[in-house]
Each structure stands twice: as structure tokens, then as C-alpha cells.
Amino acid sequence: MTPEKRHPGDDTTPSPEEPQGQAAATEEEPEPDQAAEAPAAKDDVKSRAQEKAAAVRRQVTDKSAQVGTQLREKAAHAAHLVQDKTPEPVRAKAAAAGEQVRGQAAHVGQLVRERAPEPMQDKAEQGMHMARDKRTPLLAAAAALVALGLVRLARRRRR
Structure with a gap:
């Protein structure tokens, strides 16, 4: 059997050259507004990440201070119990x-x-x-x- 020739209008499987042509046709050139927004979006992501990191640092600091206070209170309470029961x-x-x-x-x-x-x-x-x-x-x-x-x-x- 000889392979049939396919025409560009056929709905059958495309030839290897056709997908490349379709991909090239679907790629769009970025508009000037989009090109200018890309660095701004990157800066926005960076600033949001820095804000989130600062918030997490504050939260960790607050939590560690709270835990330290609780530990000191429990240690003082335990010392008083030992003194009272001794x-x-x-x-x-x-x-x-x-x-x-x-x-x-x-x-x-x-x-x-x-x-x-x-x-x-x-x-x-x-x-x-x-x-x-x-x-x-x-x-x-x-x-x-x-x-x-x-x-x-x-x-x-x-x-």
C-alpha cells in the first residue's frame, strides 16, 4: 500500500510541518502595555513575598515570647509547689x-x-x-x- 497524500484541508492527522505552523500562528506578540506590566508584576510578587516574610517573622517572635512567658510562669509555679510540699x-x-x-x-x-x-x-x-x-x-x-x-x-x- 502506498501512503495517501494528505491535503491541508483534511481532518486527518496533520503532517509534522503543520503543528509547527499552527504553533507559530497562535503565538502572539506581547503588547507594549503587557511588556511594561511584566517587571511591575515581578516587583509586586517580590514585595508581597517580603511582606509575608515580615508577617511570619513577627508572628514567630510573638509566639516565642508568649511561650517563654508561659515557661517562666510554669517554672515559678513548680518551684512554689516544691517549696510548699517540702x-x-x-x-x-x-x-x-x-x-x-x-x-x-x-x-x-x-x-x-x-x-x-x-x-x-x-x-x-x-x-x-x-x-x-x-x-x-x-x-x-x-x-x-x-x-x-x-x-x-x-x-x-x-x-
């Missing part, structure tokens, strides 16, 4: 243990100062200054740890 003898023992630890630490510190090399003494002095600057939080954390340890010890002895 019996007075346990708190007295914790205070006495804290005093004993401070006394021993002072003694060890004196021994280290006498025997430590000069560069180590300088570093230790820097650490002491930093600890003095943040004394209240350090003491509160140490007291909470001692109280927690004493409560656990008391519970073990009850069993």
Missing part, C-alpha cells in the same frame, strides 16, 4: 547542707589558689567574677537541686 525539716537540712558545701568550697578554693599556676588562677578569677555577677540565679538553681535531692532521698528512705 517539709520544714527537709528545707532546714537543705540549708545546712548548702552552708556546709559553701564552707568546703571555700576551703578547697583556698587550697587551689595556693597551689595552682598563674594562668589557671587568672581563669578561675574570671569564673568567680562571672559567678558573682549571676549569683542569685546560681544560688536559686543550687538550692533547687539540693532540695530536689533531699526530697528524693527522703522518699527513698520511706520505702
Whole structure:
């Protein structure tokens, strides 16, 4: 069988040259107004993206501040609960243990100062200054740890 010749007016499958001609005919030249609007649209998309990013940053900042506040409130509440539920003898023992630890630490510190090399003494002095600057939080954390340890010890002895 010989292939039939197709004519451009036939409704049968088009030849390979015809689709290219149809595609070229359907392409339109952008109008001058559209060409000028393209960069403006790109700038508009960019500015909207920047606005959205700024809004998300604000939202994240607000949410993190809110979560931080909630965590601080919960930590303070937990500390009050521990203090309220800790019996007075346990708190007295914790205070006495804290005093004993401070006394021993002072003694060890004196021994280290006498025997430590000069560069180590300088570093230790820097650490002491930093600890003095943040004394209240350090003491509160140490007291909470001692109280927690004493409560656990008391519970073990009850069993």
C-alpha cells in the first residue's frame, strides 16, 4: 500500500510541518502595555513575598515570647509547689547542707589558689567574677537541686 497524500484541508492527522505552523500562528506578540506590566508584576510578587516574610517573622517572635512567658510562669509555679510540699525539716537540712558545701568550697578554693599556676588562677578569677555577677540565679538553681535531692532521698528512705 502506498501512503495517501494528505491535503491541508483534511481532518486527518496533520503532517509534522503543520503543528509547527499552527504553533507559530497562535503565538502572539506581547503588547507594549503587557511588556511594561511584566517587571511591575515581578516587583509586586517580590514585595508581597517580603511582606509575608515580615508577617511570619513577627508572628514567630510573638509566639516565642508568649511561650517563654508561659515557661517562666510554669517554672515559678513548680518551684512554689516544691517549696510548699517540702517539709520544714527537709528545707532546714537543705540549708545546712548548702552552708556546709559553701564552707568546703571555700576551703578547697583556698587550697587551689595556693597551689595552682598563674594562668589557671587568672581563669578561675574570671569564673568567680562571672559567678558573682549571676549569683542569685546560681544560688536559686543550687538550692533547687539540693532540695530536689533531699526530697528524693527522703522518699527513698520511706520505702
